[in-house]
C-alpha cells in the first residue's frame with residue numbers, strides 16, 4: 001500500500017524527534033489526530049434538486065490551545081488531506097508560538113460550479129453540521145483554498161444564529177464589516193514576503209531576482225504584487241488552467257487584469273509572453289520558486305528539474321519528503337510551509353485577539369507585529385539550521401516540537417482522551 005499524505009508528513013515528526021530528547025508520550029500524542037468528524041451536507045440547489053457533499057473537520061491536537069485552521073472547498077478533498085493539513089497547522093502554530101493547536105476542514109466540492117446562493121447554503125450547512133465542535137475556545141476556522149472572507153462571514157452569521165449571540169472570535173478571515181482584521185487579506189503572502197526579505201543576504205536573492213509563482217489566488221497573487229513592488233521580476237505564473245512565462249518579466253498589473261478578465265492565457269503572444277503547461281512551472285529558469293496552490297507539486301520525478309535556488313512554500317505541503325532530500329542535496333534552500341505561510345494564521349490570531357478585546361488595530365500595527373514575528377521565528381530557525389547543519393524544514397520542526405513537548409509534559413502524565 002502506498003504511503004498516505006499523513007504517513008509522509010509524519011516522517012518530518014520522526015526526523016525532528018531525533019534532534020531532541022523526548023518522552024515517548026510526546027510522540028504517541030502527536031502521531032494521530034485527536035478527533036476527525038465527517039458528515040454529508042445536504043443542500044437545496046437552485047433548480048429545486050437536492051445534492052449532498054462530503055465534509056470533514058479535524059482537530060488534530062489541542063495541547064497548546066484551541067485548534068485553528070482553514071476550511072478548504074475542493075473537488076479532490078479527502079479525509080487524509082484534511083488530517084495532514086491539520087497536522088501541519090499543529091506545527092505551524094507552535095512554530096509561531098501562537099496559543100493554538102492545529103485543525104482543518106474541507107468540503108469535497110467544486111465551488112466554481114455553484115451559484116452564490118448555493119455556495120451560501122453550503123457554507124451555512126457546514127457551520128450547522130460542525131457547530132458542536134467549533135467555538136472561539138475550541139476550534140476556530142478560517143479561509144483556505146477556494147474559500148474566502150465572504151464565506152467566513154456567512155459561517156460567522158450562521159454560528160451567531162445557532163448560539164444566539166454575536167461571537168466574532170469563532171472564525172477568522174471575516175469581512176472587515178463583521179469584525180475581520182485589517183491586513184488578513186494578504187497576510188499569508190506578506191508573512192512569506194517579510195521572511196524572504198529578512199533572509200535575503202543569507203539566501204543570495206533580492207530585488208532584480210526572477211520569481212516563478214504556482215497558483216494565482218489569495219497567496220500567489222498577493223506575493224506577486226509584494227515582490228513586484230520592490231523590483232523582483234515575475235517571470236512565470238500558473239493557475240489551475242494555464243501558465244505564462246517571459247524571461248523579461250510580466251508586469252503585475254497585466255497579470256492581475258488578465259486573471260480577472262480573460263484568464264492568464266490571454267497574455268500569450270504579446271510582449272514576449274509564452275504559454276506554459278501549468279505543471280512545468282517547477283522547471284522554469286528562475287531564482288525564487290513560490291508554490292502557492294496544492295500539495296505534492298515537487299516530487300521525486302521532477303525535483304531534478306528545479307532551477308531556483310530558493311523555494312518559498314506558501315502552499316501547504318508542495319514538496320514531498322523524497323523531493324526534499326533531492327533538493328537539499330543540490331543546495332536548494334526551502335523556506336518551509338509551517339514557517340513561510342504562517343503569516344495567514346498569525347494575522348488570524350491577531351483577528352481573534354481583536355475580536356475578544358473589542359478593540360481594533362491599524363493596518364500599520366498589524367504589519368509591524370507580523371513582521372516582528374516572522375523575523376524572530378525565521379531567524380531562530382535559520383540559526384538552529386546552521387548550528388545543527390540541518391535543513392530549514394527540519395529546524396522548523398525541531399523548533400515547534402520543543403514547544404509542543406513542553407506543553408504536552410505540562411499537561412501531566414495521567415491525561416486521557418475518550419473522543
Ligand SMILES: NC(=O)C1=CN([C@@H]2O[C@H](COP(=O)(O)OP(=O)(O)OC[C@H]3O[C@@H](n4cnc5c(N)ncnc54)[C@H](OP(=O)(O)O)[C@@H]3O)[C@@H](O)[C@H]2O)C=CC1
Pocket residue numbers: 070143144145146147188214215216217218219220238239240241278279292293294295314315316341342344345
Ligand atoms: N488563504 C490562506 O490564508 C492560507 C493559504 N495557505 C495555502 O496556500 C495555498 C493556496 O491557498 P489560497 O491562495 O488561499 O487559495 P485560493 O483558492 O485563493 O487560490 C488557489 C490557487 O491555486 C490555483 N490552483 C489550483 N490547482 C492548481 C494546479 N493544479 N496548478 C496550478 N494552480 C492551481 C488556483 O487556480 P484557479 O485560479 O485557476 O482556480 C488558484 O489560483 C494552499 O496550499 C493553502 O493551504 C496557507 C496558509 C494560509
Ligand SMILES: O=C(O)CCC(=O)C(=O)O
Pocket residue numbers: 068069070071089092140141142143144172173316341342344345346348
Ligand atoms: O488563518 C488560519 O487560521 C489558518 C490558515 C490556514 O488554514 C493555513 O495556515 O493553512
